[in-house]
Amino acid sequence: MRVAFVLPGLGASGGVGVATQHARLMRDALGVDAELVVTEAGEGGVDPGVPVRTLPEAREGRYDVAIGTWWETAAPALGLAAKRHALLLQSFEQRFYGREAPFERLSAEATLALPVDFVVVGEWMRELLAELRPGARCRVVPPGVDKRVFAGARSGRDGPLRVLIEGQPTLPFKGVDEAVAAVRAMREPVRSTLVALDPERGPELAVDRVTGALDPDGMAALYREHDVLLKLSRVEGLGLAPVEGFHSGLPCVVTPYTGHAEYARHGENALVVGFDDQPGTAAALDRLARDGALLERLSEGALATAAGWPSAEDSSRALHEELTRMLEREQAAPDESLLRRTVALGSGLGRAGFDRGRAATAEALDAAERLVRELSASRDDCSEMLEDARAELARIRSSPVYRLGGAAKRAGRRIAGR
Amino acid sequence: MTGGLTVIAGPGDAGLAGGSPAAAAAGGPVVVLGDMAVTNPAAVRWLDRPPGSGDASGRLVIAPAGDGLWRTAPWPAADELFELGDDTSGAVLLTGGEDGLRAAIAQAASARGVDVEPVERLTREALAGAAAVVIADSPAGTLPARAFAVLAARRILLVPRIERTFGLEDGLDHLEFSGPDDAVTILEAHARNPDAFARVLTWGRLKAEAQRASVVYARLAADLGSDGVA
Numbered sequence: 001m002r003v004a005f006v007l008p009g010l011g012a013s014g015g016v017g018v019a020t021q022h023a024r025l026m027r028d029a030l031g032v033d034a035e036l037v038v039t040e041a042g043e044g045g046v047d048p049g050v051p052v053r054t055l056p057e058a059r060e061g062r063y064d065v066a067i068g069t070w071w072e073t074a075a076p077a078l079g080l081a082a083k084r085h086a087l088l089l090q091s092f093e094q095r096f097y098g099r100e101a102p103f104e105r106l107s108a109e110a111t112l113a114l115p116v117d118f119v120v121v122g123e124w125m126r127e128l129l130a131e132l133r134p135g136a137r138c139r140v141v142p143p144g145v146d147k148r149v150f151a152g153a154r155s156g157r158d159g160p161l162r163v164l165i166e167g168q169p170t171l172p173f174k175g176v177d178e179a180v181a182a183v184r185a186m187r188e189p190v191r192s193t194l195v196a197l198d199p200e201r202g203p204e205l206a207v208d209r210v211t212g213a214l215d216p217d218g219m220a221a222l223y224r225e226h227d228v229l230l231k232l233s234r235v236e237g238l239g240l241a242p243v244e245g246f247h248s249g250l251p252c253v254v255t256p257y258t259g260h261a262e263y264a265r266h267g268e269n270a271l272v273v274g275f276d277d278q279p280g281t282a283a284a285l286d287r288l289a290r291d292g293a294l295l296e297r298l299s300e301g302a303l304a305t306a307a308g309w310p311s312a313e314d315s316s317r318a319l320h321e322e323l324t325r326m327l328e329r330e331q332a333a334p335d336e337s338l339l340r341r342t343v344a345l346g347s348g349l350g351r352a353g354f355d356r357g358r359a360a361t362a363e364a365l366d367a368a369e370r371l372v373r374e375l376s377a378s379r380d381d382c383s384e385m386l387e388d389a390r391a392e393l394a395r396i397r398s399s400p401v402y403r404l405g406g407a408a409k410r411a412g413r414r415i416a417g418r
Numbered sequence: 419m420t421g422g423l424t425v426i427a428g429p430g431d432a433g434l435a436g437g438s439p440a441a442a443a444a445g446g447p448v449v450v451l452g453d454m455a456v457t458n459p460a461a462v463r464w465l466d467r468p469p470g471s472g473d474a475s476g477r478l479v480i481a482p483a484g485d486g487l488w489r490t491a492p493w494p495a496a497d498e499l500f501e502l503g504d505d506t507s508g509a510v511l512l513t514g515g516e517d518g519l520r521a522a523i524a525q526a527a528s529a530r531g532v533d534v535e536p537v538e539r540l541t542r543e544a545l546a547g548a549a550a551v552v553i554a555d556s557p558a559g560t561l562p563a564r565a566f567a568v569l570a571a572r573r574i575l576l577v578p579r580i581e582r583t584f585g586l587e588d589g590l591d592h593l594e595f596s597g598p599d600d601a602v603t604i605l606e607a608h609a610r611n612p613d614a615f616a617r618v619l620t621w622g623r624l625k626a627e628a629q630r631a632s633v634v635y636a637r638l639a640a641d642l643g644s645d646g647v648a
Contacts, residue, residue: 099589109617124624131620234585255585256628266637275585275628280489280641287644344614348607349589355603356596 144315175232433542436631514554
């Protein structure tokens with residue numbers, strides 16, 4: 001079997017990491033001729049351990065399955081000569097764009113109507129996709145965890161609660177600011193660490209330590225050095241960091257982001273707090289700081305959940321099985337009805353957005369015109385005042401008193417000159 | 419009893435956020451929704467607005483916004499609302515506490531021939547016959563307390579621009595408007611093609627799951643227990 005994973009690039013991100021791991025394990029353990037196809041040449045990233053081709057190079061080849069891994073790679077994947085096309089959906093990616101990016105939103109959402117089989121990372125995504133696109137062929141393959149790396153017990157606590165905040169601070173939907181604020185609102189002693197993919201790009205945050213760009217060994221060591229993982233994200237497909245932490249008995253405090261229910265259970269391995277609830281989050285952390293027995297119970301729950309989570313090899317095997325099944329079926333058909341609905345909604349809301357923009361522009365134009373009129377009126381007033389002043393000056397200069405004064409001044413200068 | 423608590427609410431609010439309209443406590447810590455008067459002291463007062471200087475101090479207060487809160491949260495969504503069937507041809511309800519904004523939306527809708535039905539107070543019965551609900555309210559820039567009831571019932575939710583969304587995403591699971599005309603433009607798009615908005619309903623209900631009353635009240639009871647509030 002020859003498989004192409006089409007990626008936007010090899011830069012560090014959770015999504016690229018999952019796809020790359022699948023390609024590597026399918027190649028090494030399952031004898032699949034898996035390779036990565038990058039649509040954009042870029043710097044950075046680690047050696048993926050599998051062949052990497054550019055899109056023009058890949059267009060020369062033939063594949064059994066071409067897999068898009070991000071909405072912008074869906075069209076390039078469909079453009080490759082392959083028996084089957086699929087999308088590895090790690091999030092509903094229109095959620096990464098706000099109202100200021102309606103075209104990206106629409107394009108990302110439209111990929112759900114493409115003639116592809118779907119592989120998703122969580123059961124919630126399968127259920128949602130089934131509602132959005134009834135009849136879509138979809139298989140859940142949770143990302144696996146490297147059980148050799150993410151292992152070992154947490155170090156014992158002898159002092160303040162050690163809180164590990166996970167998330168990229170430059171992405172507002174990761175809730176890092178909220179996490180930092182919640183830690184600062186705690187009453188009990190605490191030490192906090194922020195770990196991010198790219199910590200250099202983050203703003204100054206009030207934490208005790210900032211780290212990031214860690215390899216799996218570095219992340220595993222970090223999990224073992226902390227008592228609780230704090231993740232207040234708003235948008236996730238799954239959010240794998242808490243699962244990795246579970247493998248060292250690290251429980252988590254999380255918001256109920258999409259995907260959290262795949263592994264986090266309140267009072268069993270996690271405390272689930274409300275979105276935007278700073279006092280509630282601080283109280284949950286304080287509770288863990290005070291109640292060692294609770295922390296221990298959650299830690300045991302975390303280890304139990306980790307024991308049932310698939311290994312990286314299990315996960316890639318499941319993906320391989322699904323790709324094999326895809327080859328036995330017909331290529332999926334597009335969902336034109338979904339596409340029409342998506343475009344209708346996008347254009348309906350887009351129209352409202354443009355109306356807003358037009359109204360704002362018209363308002364700004366009105367304000368500018370008002371200013372110009374005021375300035376023009378001011379200029380006219382000034383001209384009039386200048387004319388008046390000149391006329392007054394001329395009138396004064398021509399008056400007998402002024403002329404008499406001038407003659408007296410000249411006479412005075414002559415007398416002084418003698 | 420709701421998840422180990424007694425939740426007391428006015429008749430209309432109980433249908434939206436769970437709880438019982440009975441004023442007598444049945445057992446467990448008492449949580450009172452809104453400004454409803456009760457004879458026995460409540461462990462928790464869960465307001466639908468930021469607390470003001472006239473609110474009694476000394477009790478635990480939950481509200482969508484404000485200072486000195488025990489928890490910051492909108493109201494939960496009653497479990498029964500998740501069972502309501504769709505009604506894409508239903509009315510557009512206009513409610514909310516900002517009277518000026520509500521009047522301006524009603525006027526803009528009337529001028530553009532869009533039917534909206536003003537309702538003084540949102541209830542489960544009113545929701546049952548609605549396709550969309552405009553809540554002209556954003557207390558302190560926050561999602562209105564009753565928003566999750568609308569989403570649980572699979573109705574389109576329109577609210578003014580808000581800062582604190584409690585996990586909601588504008589354009590995905592609810593729709594925010596910048597002013598009365600903007601709200602009416604969205605309502606026109608919905609009236610033209612309600613099927614296109616099915617995705618917003620699906621996401622809205624999914625997001626409301628985290629606010630399901632039985633889940634929220636059970637966690638609240640556990641929190642009160644751990645804080646020693648019997």
